[in-house]
Amino acid sequence: MAKAPTVEDVAAHAGVSRQTVSNVLNTPDIVRPATRERVLASIDELGYRRHAAARRLRLRRSSTIGIRLDPYLGGISGVVLDRFVHAITERSSDRGMRMLVYAARTPEEELGRLAELWDGSEIDAAILTGTVRDDPRVTRLDALGLPFISFGRPWGDDDISDPMHLWVDVDGAAGTRAATTYALEHGSAVTFLGWPSGSGTGDDRERGWREALAEAGAHGARVVAEDSVPEARRAITRALEDGIRADAIVCASDSLAVGALLGLADAGKTVPVIGFDNTPTAEALGFSSVEQRPEDVAEAILHLLMGPTGDVVAPRRVESGSAHALITPELVVR
Incomplete structure (x- = not known):
């Protein structure tokens, strides 16, 4: 009995990669029309039956x-x-x-x-x-x-x-609530350095900062930067030049925290900076951070x-x- 054709056989016959055959079968819209037609022609010519083979194989677990x-x-x-x-x-x-x-x-x-x-x-x-x-x-x-x-x-x-x-x-909000509560020990103006609005994770971390401030009757500025050390450095530099008061800075990531530290150093200021992720960088530079576990x-x-x-x-x-x-x-x- 002849061996049933495989994805590799179809790829070789059509002169494309195995991944291209998979794309034609599963996400055809991302494949160029000419390539898609060539792969489909090879499937028909070889008699490749994807679903029948899958049903046979699925009788066993792969663990x-x-x-x-x-x-x-x-x-x-x-x-x-x-x-x-x-x-x-x-x-x-x-x-x-x-x-x-x-x-x-x-x-x-x-x-x-x-x-x-x-x-x-x-x-x-x-x-x-x-x-x-x-x-x-x-x-x-x-x-x-x-x-x-x-x-x-x-x-x-x-x-x-x-x-x-x-x-x-x-629970990102719980992490930034804890960070903000700690930051409030150093003053009532706690700045949040976060990502642009719209990401679920970033918005959740911002929420924890807002909740902690509201509970304490405190206030603070929100500063925005992409998750990049240079971007964060520039954002904090601009905020300080605009005259914001920051007794401490809570950040949505350790990358932002490093940028905040550099921006503060540029301005000759030293305030607590708390990151999020507790990366080896946080340990090496000695700043507080939220451990995600x-x-x-x-x-x-x-x-x-x-x-x-x-x-x-x-x-x-x-x-x-x-x-x-x-x-x-x-x-x-x-």
Whole structure:
């Protein structure tokens, strides 16, 4: 009996990469029309049957969870995700599961890769990172029927009151509330250096600062910068030149905190600066920071994803409060 054609056979016949074939099958809109037609012609000519093969393979479990390896961007704050990937790999092994780490440059490429791995029964579930408001990956994975959980809320309307998806997040507001309460020991004017509005994570961290100020009857300026040391340095320099009073500065990340320290130094000022992420940079430079505890995030993710039986939980609507976990971060004072 002749061997059934594979994705590799289709790729070789069409003269394209395996990833291009996967894109044609899963995200055809991102493939140039001429290339797409060539791949589809090869599929027809070879008699490739993707879904039938997937059904046969899916009779067996892979005991594998897929997670994207984020592109290396350098900088300071990426250390948190590195710690998380290390922790989830170690803890999944303790539960008899393996982690499959894959690369993808865009959400579309990530979705194509996940669909390919799921159709080939190479993974039983996936972990999403870097979630954004109304994350498009959520509905696409729902349609695939692929069980998944995210590190970070999908930031939709139902995330808390009527959750439909599994997620674990760090309580950013709790972290900045603790940081602001500590900062208020140094004066009543506490500045917040955060990202532009619109990101769920950034807005959540800003909320904690506002709540702590309101509770204390204090005040402070909000300064905005992209997550870049030079941008943060320029933003604080401009704010100081404009005459803001800052008895302390609470920052949405350690990258922003380093920029704030440089801006203060340029102006010949010294006030407490508190970061968020507790990276090795914070320890080396000696400034206080909020520890996200990614190892606890990893443990919570596996607990929710695998359930009490140790099997991957199928996609489902669940009761409010049972689909997610918020990890309370810890302020590390230096």
